[in-house]
Amino acid sequence: MLIDILGKFLESTGLAEITIGQIVMILVSFILLYLAIKKGFEPLLLVPIAFGMLLANLPLAGMMAEPVVEIVKDPETGKLVQQTREYGGLLYYLYQGVKLGIYPPLIFLGVGAMTDFGPLIANPSSILLGASAQLGIFITFIGAVLLGFTGPEAASIGIIGGADGPTALYLTTKLAPHLLGPIAVAAYSYMALVPIIQPPIMKALTTEEERKVMMKQLRPVSKKEKIIFPIMITVLVSLLLPSAAPLVGMLMLGNLMRECGVVERLSDTAQNALMNIVTIFLGLTVGATTNAETFLTWRTISIIALGLVAFSIGTAGGVLFGKIMYKLSGGKINPLIGSAGISAVPMAARVSQKVGQEANPRNFLLMHAMGPNVAGVIGSAVAAGLLLMFFGG
């Protein structure tokens, strides 16, 4: 009798249902939690992502379960009507914000409200560095095609090289939602590893002399320019590339709220409260998409490897274009700011500053690197818009 009761109890727990895959995924989530909490790797995102991964892989909890809908005959009217038999799990509903492409543009709104485009406006030629660093996206795209991924999948993998989490998620949900988990984990992990990935590439591609270049101080930018900039960029980019409008439009709205100075409360909400709320939902639900069946495959490993290639080529593309600008400007531009063209803001700019200061302790490249860095955000949004144009239809 007692054994029967115990047996029934055990059957009703998750322990009876757990699979090897789920155990592995739970262990992966523990590792990610360790990296986020103990090592400080992008904790704001990795903590919710890792916890989402944990929740989604606990058997029988049904956190990501889809609602069950049935079609029944209405006894009064005799018509067929839809009826919800079982409601979905909590994370399923939160996930709709990712699936429908709502959260990434909202994150961009906050990013815009936090970004100062001043360094870019002061030195417009640095914007080209932000373009050249997008090379990583497209070279990786070719690599993924060669490895047998379909076009939309390859495009989603390539976008990891943009080093821009929201853009990567936005594009992936539109083109290859089944790869969302691995792509999000790769994108955010590598963004945390920017200070480790970039410096060796930057040093290998530049000479000591180039790294020592001190750049002229940036001119001050007027308030008028800062206000007109987001408005005109929205018009310009959205007209040329309508598919990039959700990302660029929200980015620029956030920036306008910051710069116009008459809606400080909105700007404050966008960069703090709203940003934090959306980050929690986004991280949690992206983590929850990483279930054992889709995550524990060889494709995940190749996606993670391709992501590293994407980051490295993006960095190299920026630095090499920086070298061209160094030559063209007669040695006035430090090529190290090129690596900041991948859009991990402001981490990539900080890396330029750090590597520059190692070569010349009196060198301050941070503000100069912020130009290509914020240009990289616009560049990767444009690249995402293009890929969406090719594969979204």
Added chain:
Amino acid sequence: MAERITLMDSLMITVFSMAVVFAVLAGIALFIKLLRAASNGVVEKEVKNKIQENIKVEKANETIEEKEDIEDEELVAVISAAIAASLGVSIPEINIRSIRRTDLATNSWAQAGRVEQIMSRL
């Protein structure tokens, strides 16, 4: 476009997309330059006029000045930043001709203290 794509297709997409990314961002750079030309012409003149005020921190001890000049770059940077902050402009906009250490006998802090005392009794 078909799901599976060939290497040739991916190369074409890459070349085309990089060209468009460059074109769009170059367009933005050009636009920023135009924006500056259009909106900043007037502003820059105003700033220049304002800046023609010369800031001199003066008096005495020229022998010290020569030596300190080289050693105290950091001090100069701090003083420049302080002047810029108190004038509410950025460093490139001010023109500091010289900074000289004043005689310790007429300590400026002591002077400021005296002035404060006098003012409080008026």
